[in-house]
Amino acid sequence: MKNKYLLFVFSLLILSQIGRSQSSEISESFKKKVAESASKLKAFECYDLDPLSLNATIVWSEDKTQLAVIMKVNLLHGWHIYSYVPKTQPYITSELQLNLPEGISKIENWIKPLDEPYDDGVYIYHGELVFVHYCQVNNISDGVLTCGIYYQTCDLNKCYPPEEKKINLNPKKFL
Numbered sequence: 001m002k003n004k005y006l007l008f009v010f011s012l013l014i015l016s017q018i019g020r021s022q023s024s025e026i027s028e029s030f031k032k033k034v035a036e037s038a039s040k041l042k043a044f045e046c047y048d049l050d051p052l053s054l055n056a057t058i059v060w061s062e063d064k065t066q067l068a069v070i071m072k073v074n075l076l077h078g079w080h081i082y083s084y085v086p087k088t089q090p091y092i093t094s095e096l097q098l099n100l101p102e103g104i105s106k107i108e109n110w111i112k113p114l115d116e117p118y119d120d121g122v123y124i125y126h127g128e129l130v131f132v133h134y135c136q137v138n139n140i141s142d143g144v145l146t147c148g149i150y151y152q153t154c155d156l157n158k159c160y161p162p163e164e165k166k167i168n169l170n171p172k173k174f175l
Contacts, residue, residue: 037068038132043073053073053074054073060174066137070131071131071167075153081153082125083124084123104143140171144170146168146169
């Protein structure tokens with residue numbers, strides 16, 4: 001009897017783990033929907049005194065168990081931000097931010113565009129950039145989702161002090 005009970009408990013544990021891994025798996029159709037939405041998301045204009053603009057949106061999966069946060073960053077021509085800076089360099093590595101309301105949790109990490117080598121082990125981003133983060137939805141609350149970026153913009157002649165830009169989004173408004 002004890003062995004049957006242990007086998008039953010073990011089976012439930014295995015099945016619950018399978019259910020969890022399937023629920024956090026992102027379908028190809030959802031990835032395609034997110035890619036289409038990212039391509040349609042408008043990037044705002046930039047200016048010499050503010051060379052980075054940020055826009056964001058939320059895309060829901062068909063069954064409403066997942067959502068994707070899409071951030072589009074636009075950098076003025078000739079300007080860049082840093083994707084990686086070694087400790088020996090004085091620049092600031094960009095940090096993507098995501099604060100989620102109760103009932104929504106992160107799946108893996110941000111999906112980032114390809115960066116490029118710059119100088120002395122430094123890597124940069126420039127132009128128009130798309131960052132995506134997939135999330136699991138356990139229940140849809142009235143909370144606000146905040147996404148953003150902490151960054152330092154530079155061109156060939158100067159660097160601005162580090163800055164932070166954030167956008168608040170209500171997931172329910174994108175249903």
